Amino acid sequence: MTADHSSPPETSVPTCYRHPGRETYVRCTRCDRYICPECMRDAAVGHQCVECVAEGNRGARRGVPRTVLGARAATSTTPVVTYTLIGACVAMYLAELASARVVWDLMMLGRAVMPDGQVAGVAEGEWYRLFTTMFLHQRDGSFGITHILFNMWALWAIGPALEQVLGRWRFLVLYVLSGLGGSVLLYLVGAPNESAVGASGAIFGLFGAFFVIGRRIGAPVGPIVFLLVINLVITFSVKGISWEGHIGGLVVGAILAAAYAYAPEARRRLIHIGAPLVTLALLTVLVVVRTIDLNPSL
Template sequence: MSTEQSPAPETSVPTCYRHPGRETYVRCTRCDRYICPECMRDAAVGHQCVECVAEGHRGARSAAPRTALGARGPVSAMPVVTYTLIGLCILMYIVELASPRVVLDLEMVGLGVTHQGEVVGVAEGEWYRLVSTMFLHDRDGSLGFTHILFNMWALYAVGPALEQVLGRGRYLALYLLSGLGGSVLLYLVEPYGAAVGASGAIFGLFGAYFVIGRRLGAPTGPILFLLVINLAITFSVKGISWEGHIGGLVVGALIALAFAYAPAARRRLFHTGVPVVMLVALATLVTVKTLALT
């Protein structure tokens, strides 16, 4: 009688798909592959492998929520651009109080002569005045402190909603181009005049708020009332640059039309192209006017 025993049957021990030398009996709940403790990632149920977790994160990023006008980002995002613009204007106002010379160096002037006989202005190559003026405010003129007070209140009132629906990039482009539009109209109509203030940009936001509100079906009565009141003040109070207000309003409304009514399939093209075209158009007008003055 033989005492020799037959060998035990061979069994296949599962190993980690990323580390073949490591035995494991745990599977990824998403792809069902075996994973070792190093490759395990906690999931709502069981564990997932590192590749499935990464794939899930990519999907979450691509599915990030967008606003009705295509802006991506969390709905409750802080209006960083609005607060930054308000901060810059307040900072520049403090600088003005400390040094009135700042206004003379940065205000919007098409072509002028200082008390020292120095010729200054956009026509003299100081193109930065077209933009720098929108961060300055009347310090001791007819408007005084109420100038910056009202503008910052208006920016705080309408800015966050526009920044939220447009996204930070589009919103900043709208603001800057609206302010630039006001400066350009002043340069075209009254090149020897001077002006300061964010009012052109603010009026651009008013116009954009109305256009986008109509597009989204939101109530537009309050913004229309505010706009009418401010237009009445613009043409009735001495010392206010109506060119800056109207220029900003027109440019802001036109850009908002492109933002609000761009075809969904070509939204990116319109949202990028229209501000660029507007910038080129305004720069062309400034160039033509400068050639005529010089």
């Protein structure tokens, strides 16, 4: 037997795929390539290379930032809805100053004979008055310009905070339905020929919502309680103020805010959509019932 003096076979040492000069025996658990300590990233099992981690991050669903009440957080701090509502009210006020006809055609009115002899009002099929009245304000009389000034100040003061925590569409829905609630209560219990204008119903709805949401998130509510009490005293002590509009707006705003604020997280989306729809349906039924009572022939 002769000895084998041939050289042993050469064995290759694995190296990092990104750094060929670095020996390593660790593989990426995703692509199975060799990776050095610099290229290792901890994974649920083993390690992954930087490319696989980056690819996984691109494919992962990014979470949408939410407010404490579950609304989509706005990408801008500008209260777009609040400023739009203020702009709409100011524009309508300028239109009123240009022509008194704007008030007669759009104010809240159950059913009455107009100066031109025509019978008009919600009971005559003019249901839009329930909404348009919340963008009008008294242009003369005992209040004059102070009517719109106070309402717009209140909207500017508390609107942005509510819009931020509720999100834009929830805030807008709350504002409009609160104003509608004020109109509907006036329509139900007021005299058919009693008219009203103003955003006060919607503003009172914001007052109620601010209180409810403040209690829910632990914010100070003393200032809004003080403001609300003062306004309720004025409402019931000064002649010419529609208490129905204020109370109707306050009740609707507080109820919707409670639905927004206390909805269980698992059913939050359903309740946030369902509560306004149910409220709108209930107000619609009340309007239809009152309309039949005032004008059965309609």
